[in-house]
Amino acid sequence: MNMTFRWYGRGNDTVTLEHIKQIPGTKGIVWALHNKQAGELWTKEEIKEEVEYIQSHGFHTDVVESVNVHEDIKLGKQTRDQYIENYKQTIRNLGEAGVKVICYNFMPIFDWTRTDLFHPLPDGSTALYFDKEKVINLDPQELVKTVSEASDLSLPGWEPERLARLSELFEEYKGVDEEQLWSNLQYFLEAILPVAEEAGIQMAIHPDDPPYSIFGLPRIITGAASYERLIRISDLEANGFTLCTGSMGASPENNMVEIAEKYAYRSPFAHIRNVKIFDNGSFTETSHYTTDGSIDIKGVVKALHDQNYEGYVRPDHGRHLWGEVCRPGYGLYDRALGIMYLLGLWDAYNNAKG
Numbered sequence: 001m002n003m004t005f006r007w008y009g010r011g012n013d014t015v016t017l018e019h020i021k022q023i024p025g026t027k028g029i030v031w032a033l034h035n036k037q038a039g040e041l042w043t044k045e046e047i048k049e050e051v052e053y054i055q056s057h058g059f060h061t062d063v064v065e066s067v068n069v070h071e072d073i074k075l076g077k078q079t080r081d082q083y084i085e086n087y088k089q090t091i092r093n094l095g096e097a098g099v100k101v102i103c104y105n106f107m108p109i110f111d112w113t114r115t116d117l118f119h120p121l122p123d124g125s126t127a128l129y130f131d132k133e134k135v136i137n138l139d140p141q142e143l144v145k146t147v148s149e150a151s152d153l154s155l156p157g158w159e160p161e162r163l164a165r166l167s168e169l170f171e172e173y174k175g176v177d178e179e180q181l182w183s184n185l186q187y188f189l190e191a192i193l194p195v196a197e198e199a200g201i202q203m204a205i206h207p208d209d210p211p212y213s214i215f216g217l218p219r220i221i222t223g224a225a226s227y228e229r230l231i232r233i234s235d236l237e238a239n240g241f242t243l244c245t246g247s248m249g250a251s252p253e254n255n256m257v258e259i260a261e262k263y264a265y266r267s268p269f270a271h272i273r274n275v276k277i278f279d280n281g282s283f284t285e286t287s288h289y290t291t292d293g294s295i296d297i298k299g300v301v302k303a304l305h306d307q308n309y310e311g312y313v314r315p316d317h318g319r320h321l322w323g324e325v326c327r328p329g330y331g332l333y334d335r336a337l338g339i340m341y342l343l344g345l346w347d348a349y350n351n352a353k354g
């Protein structure tokens, strides 16, 4: 397990590299050029500058999250090819800079979706929350408005430029069902995977969050069956997964221990965090502690340990603790606590093995 921490870059994050340095066992920074629009080329110079800055603090820069996929690619529009060419060149440029894994997703319009960014928990902290009822009944425009007003920092995947086109995008997706989206994903993968393979990079698709359709939009990376279908599209090593326990595990149908046992070998990157799912399907993010949520985090770590997992791991999101002002889900404290829990489990499993 190669422990990492996601960081949004200088001037774009309340957490600093100096803070992260003080979290025991943390080797790498999961980074991105966060000022880039989906579809835009990441130049060698821009990549070099960011990588050198992070490395000068003693961290590796092996993992990028995300290089976002332009909506025209997901929609399968004719204009997609130019964006795919940019994507390919970005992969080559990242490979040249030593990057090993690129995390990406293929969710229409929205990236991860929540209805409340600062939902109070019984312990006095706040966390990201998904109210299923609300999402079923709310107009997406309304949701976007409430959620964006709750935070000054724009959420990844909720970039203002993209959201401004919301109605237009919804109109365009009317012609795209799940099968069409799969075929658009396949077209994209067939174009980029050989390039990634040659660049020494593993692409790691992130599951849809939550892992089911919302607002009538198709969502396809939702569980073990999606993984099987991905493997059938290409068994190149470059065709990898991001094992995100909190995203995929937000559906009670997904047993994350079994999924980790079965697919860790294809997952160069893991996001390990817990969620508590309520009877009505709503869920809240919690601490990483197994007892606090619905996902067997210690079982997931054991499954990885049993396979001598050497992939990159990050604690993904955390609660907001002790009055911290930060990006929703991306504070310092709870993610640091999460890391210590994950490393503690790992050490204990090491000892048990003898």
Ligand code: DNO
Residues within 6 Å of the ligand: 065, 066, 103, 104, 105, 111, 112, 156, 157, 206, 271, 317, 329
């Ligand atoms: C949320 C993240 C996602 C993830 C993208 C990957 O915190 O897990 O935004 O970065 O879906 O492309």
Ligand code: MN
Residues within 6 Å of the ligand: 206, 244, 247, 271, 316
């Ligand atoms: Mn995740």
